[in-house]
Amino acid sequence: MKSLATTAEPPWSALSATQAPAATPIAFVRAIALAYERRNMRPDRALAQAQIAPELLLDDQARITAWQMEQISDAAMQELDDEALGWFHRRLPWGSYGMLARASISSPHLGVALARWCRHHGLLTDDIALHLGAEGDTATLRITEARDLGPLREFCLVSMLRNALGLSCWMVDSRIPLLSAQFAFAAPAHAEAYGVLFRAPVTFSAAQTAITFDARYLALPLRRDEVALREMLQHALPLTVLQYRRDRLLVQRVRQLLGAPQGGHGGHAAAALPQHSAETLAHLLHVSPRTLHRQLKEEGATLQGLKDEVRRTRAVDLLHRTDRPIKQVAEAAGFVNEKSFIRAFRGWTGQSPAEFRRAVRV
Structure with a gap:
């Protein structure tokens, strides 16, 4: 050998x-x-x-x-x-x-x-x-x-x-x-x-x-x-x-980076999700942005799709478990403002964040 x-x-x-x-x-x-x-x-x-x-x-x-x-x-x-x-x-x-x-x-x-x-x-x-x-x-x-x-x-x-x-x-x-x-x-x-x-x-x-x-x-x-x-x-x-172009854990590693709240608070509810760009993620993963996008595609995923998945999971969790205002939930889920969060959330669930919160607490 x-x-x-x-x-x-x-x-x-x-x-x-x-x-x-x-x-x-x-x-x-x-x-x-x-x-x-x-x-x-x-x-x-x-x-x-x-x-x-x-x-x-x-x-x-x-x-x-x-x-x-x-x-x-x-x-x-x-x-x-x-x-x-x-x-x-x-x-x-x-x-x-x-x-x-x-x-x-x-x-x-x-x-x-x-x-x-x-x-x-x-x-x-x-x-x-x-x-x-x-x-x-x-x-x-x-x-x-x-x-x-x-x-x-x-x-x-x-x-x-x-x-x-x-x-x-x-x-x-x-x-x-x-x-x-x-x-x-x-x-x-x-x-x-x-x-x-x-x-x-x-x-x-x-x-x-x-x-x-x-x-x-x-x-x-x-x-x-x-x-x-x-x-x-x-x-x-x-x-x-x-x-080896393929990294069989790439999707999990990207999801982990996207879901790690800023400020080193781990899963603390008050910490906001990072707004990582493709360039930032690629640097953290020691690949080029082009390679990152290509490898995610090979694994059947996209960076935007993973971002949406992580943000949706965080938002749903906070709306379900806490009484924090919608504006704070938006910030914690990595959105720059409440309006863009409400628009994205409605696209994910067909409901506004307030409607979702009322429905899960009935």
């Missing part, structure tokens, strides 16, 4: 070798070259297969494309017979990570699959340990290190997180946007690439190496089976997060 942890662009199928942007740091290629050196081997064939000029390894500012990283990883794993590319004290022979994927694919949902992946990875090596945990609304996948990984440390830790996340996205056929990424090492010279690799706020010199994401993704059922897994492993498709 290919390790494409350092791929920093969309999958190769979308771009040709000459068109693809080069964003993957040359430091990761140097790490692969070091793995060859430790085995008293030369990376010449792998570099040639990836169309990487050897002198490029001497240029700190050099970057390569996703396709080039895929090619050199593929060649190196097979030549070295080590899917870990020299990270650990013993090799992980070709097919090791495919075996882990097979052990996880029968899981009922992602939480079980990732937990199995973490547990079974410990059977391959004890140099690092993977841990999956959830606290409140946040899930965390973290790494602890049992020994000094030396100059391959960064490449190893980045790869492990990217591979686990990429496989998770593939198993549930969904983007899993990250809330944060933390690394227990100082910011490297190519730190700017991490924003592309992880698409989330990144912290260096952290207490632990970890990624966090919305815990609701753990409850998503797996959408792949053994047949799909065999095909994926046979063709070694890149397990990159960026190839």
